[in-house]
Amino acid sequence: MQNDIQEVLISEEEIQSKVKELGATLSAEYANRNPLVICVLKGAFIFMADLVKNITVPVEMDFMAVSSYGASTKSSGVVKIIKDLDVSVEGREVLIVEDIIDSGLTLSYLIELLENRGAESVRVVTLFDKPSGRKVELEAHYTGFDIPDAFIVGYGLDFAEKYRNLPYIGILKPEVYSS
Numbered sequence: 082m083q084n085d086i087q088e089v090l091i092s093e094e095e096i097q098s099k100v101k102e103l104g105a106t107l108s109a110e111y112a113n114r115n116p117l118v119i120c121v122l123k124g125a126f127i128f129m130a131d132l133v134k135n136i137t138v139p140v141e142m143d144f145m146a147v148s149s150y151g152a153s154t155k156s157s158g159v160v161k162i163i164k165d166l167d168v169s170v171e172g173r174e175v176l177i178v179e180d181i182i183d184s185g186l187t188l189s190y191l192i193e194l195l196e197n198r199g200a201e202s203v204r205v206v207t208l209f210d211k212p213s214g215r216k217v218e219l220e221a222h223y224t225g226f227d228i229p230d231a232f233i234v235g236y237g238l239d240f241a242e243k244y245r246n247l248p249y250i251g252i253l254k255p256e257v258y259s260s
C-alpha cells in the first residue's frame with residue numbers, strides 16, 4: 082500500500098468483478114442499438130478501458146475531457162471543457178461513462194449539453210457514487226458502488242493528478258490534502 086493511503090476501501094478484485102457485471106448488464110441493454118459510449122476524461126479512463134472489454138455488442142466510442150476539481154477535494158462548481166467530442170451525438174443513443182458522481186455538477190452539465198445537441202437518449206454508468214456529496218439531484222442508470230463521505234483516489238481518480246494508477250480505491254490520509 083502506498084504511504085499516503087490510510088485505508089483500502091475497495092480492492093482490485095472487487096472492482097474487476099463489478100466491472101464484469103456492469104459489462105454484462107450493458108451488453109444486454111444495448112444489443113442492436115449501436116450506442117455511442119462517451120468516456121469522461123481524465124478520471125474515467127481506466128474504468129472505460131476495462132468496461133468496454135466486457136461489452137460484447139458493437140459500440141462506438143468517443144472521449145471528452147472536463148474538469149472542475151483541480152488540486153482540491155471540493156468542486157469549484159465550474160465545469161470546464163478541456164476537450165470536446167469528435168463526433169456528433171445527434172440522434173444517437175449515448176452512454177456516458179463516469180468514474181464518480183459526487184456533487185453531480187459535472188454530469189448534470191454534460192447531460193444537458195448532450196441533450197441540447199440532439200442525442201436521442203442519454204444514460205449514465207458510473208463506477209462510484211457518493212450520494213452524500215450531491216448539490217443537484219441526479220441518479221445514474223447503472224452504478225457500481227455507493228461510497229461513504231470521503232475523498233477517494235485510485236483506479237483513475239486523482240488528488241492533484243496523483244494516485245490515478247492505483248489498481249484499488251483508497252482513502253487518503255487527511256494530512257495529504259490538508260498540508
Ligand SMILES: O=P(O)(O)OC[C@H]1O[C@H](OP(=O)(O)OP(=O)(O)O)[C@H](O)[C@@H]1O
Nearest residue numbers: 122123124148149150183184185186187
Ligand atoms: O459530481 P462532481 O462533483 O462533479 O464530481 C465528479 C467529477 O469530478 C472528477 O473529475 P475532475 O473535475 O476531478 O477531473 P479529472 O477527471 O480530470 O480528475 C470525476 O472524474 C468526475 O468527472
Ligand code: HPA
Nearest residue numbers: 183231232233234238239
Ligand atoms: O472523491 C473523489 N476523489 C477523486 N476525485 C473526485 N471528484 C469528485 N469526487 C472525487
Ligand SMILES: [Mg+2]
Nearest residue numbers: 124150151239
Ligand atoms: Mg480529478
